[in-house]
Amino acid sequence: MQRYGTVAIIGVGLIGGSIGLALRARGLARWVIGIGRNEARLANAERLGAIDAATTDIARGVAEAEVTVVCTPVTRIADDVVQASQSGLAKMLVTDAGSTKLKIVEAVESNPRACAAFVGAHPIAGSELKGAAHAQADLFEGRVCVLTPTERTPADRLSRARSFWMDLGCRIVEMDPEAHDKALALTSHLPHAVAAALAASVPGELLPLAAGAYRDGTRVAGSDAALWAGIFCENRLPVLNALEAFHSRLDAFRNSLDAADEDGIRAWWDAAHARRGLFDELEPAPQTGRVDGRQ
Amino acid sequence: MQRYGTVAIIGVGLIGGSIGLALRARGLARWVIGIGRNEARLANAERLGAIDAATTDIARGVAEAEVTVVCTPVTRIADDVVQASQSGLAKMLVTDAGSTKLKIVEAVESNPRACAAFVGAHPIAGSELKGAAHAQADLFEGRVCVLTPTERTPADRLSRARSFWMDLGCRIVEMDPEAHDKALALTSHLPHAVAAALAASVPGELLPLAAGAYRDGTRVAGSDAALWAGIFCENRLPVLNALEAFHSRLDAFRNSLDAADEDGIRAWWDAAHARRGLFDELEPAPQTGRVDGRQ
Numbered sequence: 001m002q003r004y005g006t007v008a009i010i011g012v013g014l015i016g017g018s019i020g021l022a023l024r025a026r027g028l029a030r031w032v033i034g035i036g037r038n039e040a041r042l043a044n045a046e047r048l049g050a051i052d053a054a055t056t057d058i059a060r061g062v063a064e065a066e067v068t069v070v071c072t073p074v075t076r077i078a079d080d081v082v083q084a085s086q087s088g089l090a091k092m093l094v095t096d097a098g099s100t101k102l103k104i105v106e107a108v109e110s111n112p113r114a115c116a117a118f119v120g121a122h123p124i125a126g127s128e129l130k131g132a133a134h135a136q137a138d139l140f141e142g143r144v145c146v147l148t149p150t151e152r153t154p155a156d157r158l159s160r161a162r163s164f165w166m167d168l169g170c171r172i173v174e175m176d177p178e179a180h181d182k183a184l185a186l187t188s189h190l191p192h193a194v195a196a197a198l199a200a201s202v203p204g205e206l207l208p209l210a211a212g213a214y215r216d217g218t219r220v221a222g223s224d225a226a227l228w229a230g231i232f233c234e235n236r237l238p239v240l241n242a243l244e245a246f247h248s249r250l251d252a253f254r255n256s257l258d259a260a261d262e263d264g265i266r267a268w269w270d271a272a273h274a275r276r277g278l279f280d281e282l283e284p285a286p287q288t289g290r291v292d293g294r295q
Numbered sequence: 296m297q298r299y300g301t302v303a304i305i306g307v308g309l310i311g312g313s314i315g316l317a318l319r320a321r322g323l324a325r326w327v328i329g330i331g332r333n334e335a336r337l338a339n340a341e342r343l344g345a346i347d348a349a350t351t352d353i354a355r356g357v358a359e360a361e362v363t364v365v366c367t368p369v370t371r372i373a374d375d376v377v378q379a380s381q382s383g384l385a386k387m388l389v390t391d392a393g394s395t396k397l398k399i400v401e402a403v404e405s406n407p408r409a410c411a412a413f414v415g416a417h418p419i420a421g422s423e424l425k426g427a428a429h430a431q432a433d434l435f436e437g438r439v440c441v442l443t444p445t446e447r448t449p450a451d452r453l454s455r456a457r458s459f460w461m462d463l464g465c466r467i468v469e470m471d472p473e474a475h476d477k478a479l480a481l482t483s484h485l486p487h488a489v490a491a492a493l494a495a496s497v498p499g500e501l502l503p504l505a506a507g508a509y510r511d512g513t514r515v516a517g518s519d520a521a522l523w524a525g526i527f528c529e530n531r532l533p534v535l536n537a538l539e540a541f542h543s544r545l546d547a548f549r550n551s552l553d554a555a556d557e558d559g560i561r562a563w564w565d566a567a568h569a570r571r572g573l574f575d576e577l578e579p580a581p582q583t584g585r586v587d588g589r590q
Contacts, residue, residue, distance in 0.1 A: 262524045265523075
């Protein structure tokens, strides 16, 4: 039943908070320790029941942990993984929840002790909302968690990482870090950039005439600027390539429209419609509205 | 209570069906006559309670109507308005629900009898779903309906059109047809084109790694191809201009990313975030999930 003694979570926001809630709701850990830099936010996460205890000291927080999950912004994850692994027990598993993987994995693997403890992970779940206040115990249920082991990842850590994320409700997909980053550039980072470009393309005074297409198309533009600027820069080249792919698709439309080629537009639209239909078959619509457990 | 004797609806799909349901739910009309080209679809709309009776003959359907609402695809609206106005009572108001206005209004005004009966309208409500089966009696509640009168629109018809759309729950905004089309190119047609381009940009084999940002960003790509090819072509130049505006916004992002300018990306994102925040202030999130009363 209680699979873990102590689990430490570094960064108790939407994702870290949801991991804490899930561990506690499922009775998986005896202790869930939250680690962060901001005491007020930690106190809030504790009050919300996402963690049992809190500290701003990584070394202290991970001292007893069997598993440490790093849920800080992507630009800070590698440092936090290294720091945790220096202080933790020799048997500790360290995993993360970062939206990019290649740079993180490379940085972690340059440190032997961190490399021996670490399995890169990306649970594909989230929302545009921020902070433990929006955390949900069921955020990971049925969601894909990509693990990005390399030839340097110890087999026992990989096996424990699989179990850990499955315990939270995830389905496991394994990819190498570079393939992960290329895929997510298209499936997640591109949709975020497009949403933000779309949001700003409509002048404020016309917003009363915007409705569902704008609302849904720009929802994720409500996400945190610093978080996303970090993700884009960490995954710069794959995102630039994804933008090229998108540009070509939109240019095909522009050219058909310029030529008033209604049949061409219809064929272009049909292809998009079919792709979206394929997604719907894989991914039934969620029950809830705004906080939807997906990013 | 019962404000209208007979109301005729030409085109009983999602929008026409919702108008019928709203008229009947609110007890506004004694008779709601559905007019269409497909008998099976008309029978279905009648079975669903969206209309009281049906015919495929426009002249017969509008013969007793005080109000005729044309809800066919934009490329057919002007013809249907002209045809209805030739057969209807001298006092009849004809209005429509088309997503574009300039070409429709120009075509209608070239016919004196149609011009004397017509007030262009666009209730900004809908969804990616199609057909009377998805119609909702409350589709128009609280939604904006843009009326596009010109100097040739008779004052009494304008006043009756305002009342009619308000009776269905709409808030009225009046604009000239050209201003409407330029605004909607940005607020609705652009988001649809972007959604379709985004949908097709992600290869099918990567869709299992797509989640909420893709799902919401591409929802309206599930809309009908013929319907949207028609809208884009009817509103060709404003849509081409809207694409330019969007391209500039996305290029600004691309250039910052190319230069690895994290601060520039953050500032770019902040502007988008603020614009989206402005929209949220105007437009609280709907209660329902997929069919959301907005297009």
